[in-house]
Amino acid sequence: MGDKASDKKDVWQGTLALMVLKTLQAMGALHGYGIARRIEQTSGDLLAVNYGTLYPALLKLEQEGYISSEWGFSDNNRKAKYYKLTRAGRKQLNKEEREWEQTTAILARFLTPGEERS
């Protein structure tokens, strides 16, 4: 049934995971809604489709041991689940950042000659 959909999701989740890790690195501990808003703000309408897709990604990161979660209270005293980076997550983020930079650098080199800069 959903082979295509899941392919797309995997790609999306790959970048989404990086964004989550980066967000948590920048903000410290944060709840799901906060992460979603932060990514939305920084990424424009990329995540504007729906926030729901964030939660499986969070779960995946937690299963892989890159983030950990615990229940806490928000500024306006709402109970919320807070996520934060683990040591493994920090390492993974460094690795993925490097890889991402490399990838984009390579891609940039490919794309630059074709693009007419004005």
Next chain:
Amino acid sequence: MGRLRAWFSRLGEVFGKRRREQDLSAEMQSHLELHIDDNVRAGMSVEEARRRALIMLGGVEQTKEAYRDRRGLPMIETFFQDLRFAVRMLRKSPGFAAVSVLSLALGIGATIAIFSVIYTLALRSLPVSQPDRLVEVIGPIGGNLHTYAEWKAFRDRQDIFSAVLAYNYFDSRFEIVSQNQKQEVSGVYVSGDYFSTLGVSAVLGRVLQFSDDQPGALPTCVIGYGLWRRLYAQSADIIGQAIRINENEFQIVGVAPRAFGGLEADDRAEIFMPLEAERTFNDYHIMYGKQSPSLDNPRATLLSIFARLKPGVSVSQANAGLQVLSPEVYTTVPPISDKGSWRSVTRAPLVARPSPNGISNAWAINTDVVLLLMAMAAVALVIACANLGNLLLARAAKRQSEIATRLALGATRRRLVRQLLTESAVLSLAGAATGLLVARWGSQSLLWALSFPGEPIQLDLSWDAKLAAFAMSITLGCALLFGLAPAIKATQISVYSAMTNGVTTGKRRNRFMNSGLVLVQVALSVALLASAGLLVRTLQALLAQDPGYDPKGVLVADASRQGVRESPQRDAIVGEELLRAIRALPGVTSAAWIRGSSRMTLSQLAVPGPKGSGRRLGAYLGFASPGFFKTRHTPMLAGRDFNDGDTDRSLRVAILSEALARALFGGVNAVGQRFLENDGDGNDHGQEYFVEIVGVARDIQYRRPGDAPLPILSRPVSQCGSSCLGMGHYEVRTAGAFAETAKRLENAAATVDLRIVLKCDPLSNMISNSVHRNRAMAVIATAFGLFVGLLAMIGVYGVTSDAAAERTREIGIRMALGADRGDVFRMLLGEMMRVVCIGMALGVGAGVAAAQMIRGIIWGVKPTDPLSLGFAIFLMLLIAGIAAFLPARRAMRADPMIALRYE
């Protein structure tokens, strides 16, 4: 690393599901609340804030579902979920579950039971190194046995194989005494290179070596694992201990591995002795007659030879080598073509035959029977599956609204089919688990059925991976077989119509499939019942056959003298005394003493004639006292019985059986004729002398009824000289009861010699033992037939009551329109019986075809025996009639108003 960790983490999440579920709900709730707070702060109404938050989240349930997919291992979880659901559904209908599990248990159990016997007998590789490189070297004259001289010549000259071995299985029963425990076990004499050729090493001590198998070597033996456990409690101190085997002392040098029981699959050896050990026996002159150890007997073809192919050498290359080698072997071992032998010996070259599974006589003898049983079990299993398929279809029909609801709620068809199949698998597994009990019992009774009484087939029926794989694939195959069609059928419904109209609109949904299944069931049942009938009729015919004697009132007493090893001459004197004592007993009408010949080959008779017109024949030789034919009530067709005038000093006389007389002289007028007999049996070439025929007696069935009568040569017991074996047996005709007579005989024996042991049996046991296999077959086949008939009954009942329920409204309308009850009844019954009749017609055809295939084991009845077929048809009609009658009557009695309102 992350991925592996995630997988373990997910595996852990399979458990503790409820807490995680609450956690997820709380997180969604908190997300929404935070978002709503934000939205309200941005100036929206609470309503609007909530709506927007939900839209942004993309639906609480959908998010949860996506989350759940990520959490745990959905495959496993849904499987457990399905499993729980399946068990719950089955517990809700215990009757259905019981019937299905039971019928599957019988079907699967029988199949596994028979297959495990086939597997053990014919398919399992020997537990030796590289069994596929083992060949059996088969000798000339069709036999696969060789003499010791042939073996030695072959062993010393061959360079075709990397290693060769020989073993003697001629007598395999040994009485052993160790630490005052006495047991009878299977044993085998093996050549010194036996274990090394097979690549089998000892689990304790050492195996037999070449040095053990030398003339003059100390008798040593290796014992089997089972014996080691039974007799010695797996003690390590037994190495070097003495063990008495048939009164001869052996030293135990090692213990064979647990799985190893020699090369014969159906007679596991527990004692391995060197071939040469026989020379040291102090009793071979009694065991094997007067001459010499069987090793030196040029007629004693007692050895089987196995060989291991050299690496890279194929069987056909080995055979080419044997073509060259065989004449060489034969010139060193001259054929037994002396004056005493009338057998023309043409010596075909030795042939190598791949034998990775060893030898199985039980398989060779019983192949047809076992395959027939396997077919029956398979048929029974297929019918059980068909039946279950039917029942599941009916259940599926009842569950249509449930299924439609689930489809409407978004379950995929694949998911539903998987769930229904899980239910089938649960049924099947439960059936298989119960079936294992049936299988255990079943394979034992199958072995009982195949064994001749007193000679049990001993098999290592333990399970291994291949057998387990077979059982598992049978089980899951069944689940697919009966579960897949109903599952697909059940989910192939239009959601709309199922939910609006209900299911009772008289659509003939499953009718075709149902009828097809009933058709198959009925056809196979009839074929099976007809086959069972043929086997029963065979048994009847065998028992009705005149055995050539009257067993009623005759007692057979096997005599032996415990612990006494004396000369045959001494045995003769004691035996004669005992006969006199028995004859003197009150109530004894007549008695006779019979001793067997010690010769290992048929006795050879020659009738000299002018210029090559003489005739030669082999016959079974027995020695009988006067009164034998009278005791058995076997009529003399010509001449006289032996009498007291026939002594070892008078003329040598003989009585021929009818078959022998006809073969030698073309009729019964043989009395007064003479023939040449040779008492040689071994390296002393014996004497030739004339024997005069004094009588011809009616043929006696000695083996199984139905076999052609054997050519039997009877000679007076007084003239047997030294060629008799043991004390023989006595046959006594009395008016008294068996137990009483046996008691009297034992008392009489005690007066002659206290060491005489008598084993008494009614002579009629001989007949019943001889038809043992046929009776067992008839019993098993009948049991299968009845089981299958019962299944067919359930099937017909299920389908008819289903059809009746499905057509409740139609029936109501018909009755409202004036059809009377009889019409409804006839309609329902008639429809079912039409299917049954077509099935029966097919079944008769299948039955006749099956009978052709089992022609080898039916006797005295034609494959198209009308009585067997008729009975099968009658029984099937009865079964189907009852099964269809009950639901049809129920439908007929239905109130038309209720029927119309039904829904």
